[in-house]
Amino acid sequence: MAKLIDEIQLAWNSIQTAQGTSGWNTVAVLPRHPGRFRAGRNFPDLCEALLAGFRTSVISRNEKFPEGLGFHVTRVNSEQDGFVWLALTRSPNGNLELFSAMVSDIVHAILDTGSGDHSLELRAFLGRIRAWQEFMRKGAVPLSxxxxxxxxxxxxxxxxxxxxxxxxxxxxxxxxxxxxxxxxxxxxxxxxxxxxxxxxxxxxxxxxxxxxxxxxxxxxxxxxxxxxxxxxxxxxxxxxxxxxxxxxxxxxxxxxxxxxxxxxxxxxxxxxxxxxxxxxxxxxxxxxxxxxxxxxxxxxxxxxxxxxxxxxxxxxxxxxxxxxxxxxxxxxxx
Incomplete structure (x- = not known):
């Protein structure tokens, strides 16, 4: 898990030093899953994001995406190779360490399905984000x-x-x-x-x-x-x-x-x-x-x-x- 988040953080750092004025700047990560995951920043806000690609057919236009303390999920207005991209982005006031742990966990949740079924992977992606949403709502601290x-x-x-x-x-x-x-x-x-x-x-x-x-x-x-x-x-x-x-x-x-x-x-x-x-x-x-x-x-x-x-x-x-x-x-x- 540490190697995965290290790779994503390295990509975020490279984007931060790159030239950009507006829109998304992204870097592909996880080479074993080409084209499915990208680390990114949306200029000019520069907040870290994970972009995950899913086949167009599995995402409803009316899908309501979760939004929590420290993050939000949006549909990126870009399609490539039949994929729709969903961006999990840190809010400006979101804790980067907690967000990084969240990103690492969510990527593993998708990969651990081991199915290659985009509908199941989307369910794992959104399900784990909603779980983090509730975890953060409870304070993201140890249980009483x-x-x-x-x-x-x-x-x-x-x-x-x-x-x-x-x-x-x-x-x-x-x-x-x-x-x-x-x-x-x-x-x-x-x-x-x-x-x-x-x-x-x-x-x-x-x-x-x-x-x-x-x-x-x-x-x-x-x-x-x-x-x-x-x-x-x-x-x-x-x-x-x-x-x-x-x-x-x-x-x-x-x-x-x-x-x-x-x-x-x-x-x-x-x-x-x-x-x-x-x-x-x-x-x-x-x-x-x-x-x-x-x-x-x-x-x-x-x-x-x-x-x-x-x-x-x-x-x-x-x-x-x-x-x-x-x-x-x-x-x-x-």
Whole structure:
């Protein structure tokens, strides 16, 4: 990865010293993929950019391109050899080091598809950019202790889904929490919301809205309760991510989509030394949310109440565990 970004940075530096007054000045990079990637600057702004070429037929004229803190994506008004060029450009106030890491990661996401299918490569390109968009929105800093626990819990449920036979492609695409999903996993007409604790006693779930446990238009709906202990023999967050990645290696597209979600959730491999806590699973339960489940939603609060955050003590409800296999069968996922 270092050699790749070094090549791109060298190209950026050469362009900076070149003569130019307006328009794009670009240099081809990655000679093993001739004509597909170019490092560039758009004069007179001179901000660094990566230009990626895709066949004209795979990009819709109405495609909405992501724009985030420190970067933007635009269509370059130039076609060559049947390619449309998309430019990922650093904003003037964008951090160059972070942008360089982003560019390197995105190029690898495209190359790792190994397909030569431009539509799949475009999906990988835009998917990884949107993940970086969300990562930057979260501050591009290591996860808080609470968010680290939350991500471990979601990954645990994902791991268990794979263990009981859910198709990896479906499981990864169902994981919507990192991508602004109302609930952590959206499965068909239903969903699973995951709540995780490392507390030595009790299991209190923080509910973020009146909609989160409302099954009016989302049924069946399950709350996954995950209890962990912090031990010396447990698994760190980076180790858990690596273990799941190993299961997905045979499907580069699904692996790329998993990486997108992990990044969007706020995890970057660059921050892995920060995550030294080790988690040992104590209990996991799937609780079906129904009429008698303790919850607040728009249908059972007084008129005038339009939003709420509240907490539920799940400990007395753990005996009602239906198990993940039953939950996924009810959701028609296995």
């Amino acid at each position: 202790a609470e968010n680290e626990v939350g991500l471990v819990g979601e990954l645990t449920v994902l791991e268990k889904m794979l263990e009981v036979g859910m198709a990896p492609e479906a499981a990864i695409r169902a994981w919507s929490g990192p991508l602004h999903g109302l609930r952590d996993f959206e499965l068909g007409f239903g969903a699973i919301e995951v709540k995780t604790t490392v507390a030595t006693a009790g299991l209190v779930a923080k509910i973020g809205s009146l909609e989160q446990l409302d099954d009016t238009n989302c049924s069946p709906l399950f709350l996954g309760a995950v209890k962990y202990a912090l031990t010396e023999s447990g698994q760190t967050l980076p180790e858990k991510i690596s273990a799941i990645r190993a299961q997905l290696e045979s499907n580069p597209i699904t692996l790329s989509e998993f990486d997108d979600r992990v990044l969007a959730a706020g995890y970057s491999p660059a921050h892995s030394p920060q995550y030294h806590r080790r988690f040992s699973l104590r209990e996991i339960a799937m609780l079906e949310v129904g009429e008698n489940f303790p919850r607040l939603m728009l249908g059972n609060v007084k008129p005038g109440v339009i939003s709420a955050r509240y907490e539920i003590n799940l400990e007395p409800l753990l005996s009602q565990d239906v198990g993940l296999t039953t939950a996924l069968k009810k959701l028609e996922m296995i």
